[in-house]
Amino acid sequence: MSQPTPNPPQTPAALSIDAILHARPQLPVATSRGRGWSGVTLDVHRSYLKVTESYAPLDHHMVHLCTSGAARLTQIRAGAVDTRVVRAGHTLIMPAGYSSSWDGDAAPSARLRVPTSLVTHAADELGDAGPVRMEVVNVFDTFDPTIARLAQAFVAELDLAPHPCQRLIVDAISSALAAHLLRRYNVFQPVERQRTRGLGRVEVGRLTEYVEDNLHRSIGLAELAAIVGVSRFHFCRLFKQTMGVTAFAFVEECRIRRARQLVVETALSLADIALLVGFSDQSHFTRRFTFHVGTTPGAFAREYGARRSRGARAS
Incomplete structure (x- = not known):
C-alpha cells in the first residue's frame, strides 16, 4: 500500500506595508x-x-x-x-x-x-x-x-x-531615497544613462498651464510627470535641467505670483487668497509669501490696496 505523499512546506506569505503594522x-x-x-x-x-x-x-x-x-x-x-x-x-x-x-x-x-x-x-x-x-x-x-x-x-x-505642498515634498523625498538605495546599495553596478535633452517649450507651456489651473489644490510629481509622459524620477531631472529650479519650487512660485495678483486686483481677504492659491492655512502662506516677496501679505495688501484706492479716486 503506497504511503500518502506529504504536502510540501508552505512558504509564508510576504508581509505588506499594511500587514506589518498588525504583525508586530x-x-x-x-x-x-x-x-x-x-x-x-x-x-x-x-x-x-x-x-x-x-x-x-x-x-x-x-x-x-x-x-x-x-x-x-x-x-x-x-x-x-x-x-x-x-x-x-x-x-x-x-x-x-x-x-x-x-x-x-x-x-x-x-x-x-x-x-x-x-x-x-x-x-x-x-x-x-x-x-x-x-x-x-x-x-x-x-x-x-x-x-x-x-x-x-x-x-x-x-x-x-x-x-x-506636502505631497510634492514627500514625493521628492521618496524619489530621493529610492535613487540613493539604487546608487549606493545595489548589488549590481548601475549603468549611467547619457544626458538627455531637457523639456521642450510646448511641454513647459503645458506644465505651466496645468499648474496655474490647479493652484487651489495639492499637485503631485506623478501627475506633472504624466503630462510630459515620463516617470517622476526622470521628470525631476528634466525639470531641474530645463527650468533651473525644482518642480516644488516652481509650483510655489506660481502660487505666490497668483497671490500677488489677487491682492492687487481683488478685495478678497488674505485668508481666502491663501486657500485659493493652495495654502492650507494663513500662517504658512504668510511665511512663504514673505520669503518670496520680502514683505508680509498684509503689508503688501496695504501698499497696493492704497495705490488701487488712489487710482480709483483719480479716475
Missing part, C-alpha cells in the same frame, strides 16, 4: 499612514526592551534609522547573525524577501518602508539598453548621512499640519 506587537507612536502620502511609508517608534521577534519576509524594503540613544541588538537574516550596539544616526537596511529575527533591545527609530516598485522605477530610468538590474544589499549597520537627512525630512513633515 508594538505600534508606532507616529506614522504617515492615513496622511494620503504616496511613496515611502514612515513609522516612528519609541525604544523597546527585551525584544524577541521573528517575521516572514517583507514585500518591501525597510530602512531603519536609529534616531537617538543606543541599544544592543541581534539581527538574523539570510543565515547570518549580527550582534552589535546600534547607535543614534546609524542605519540598517532589510531588503524585500528576507525572513528576519530580532533579539535584544531596540532604540528609538524612524522606519521607512519603501515599495519595491519605487526602486524599480528609479532603476528603469538609468538604462538605455534596458532596465538596470537591481537588488538591494542586506545591511546590518552603517552610518549614512544621506539617509539620516532624508529620514529627518520625513519626520519633520509628519510634525507639520497637512498642506497642499
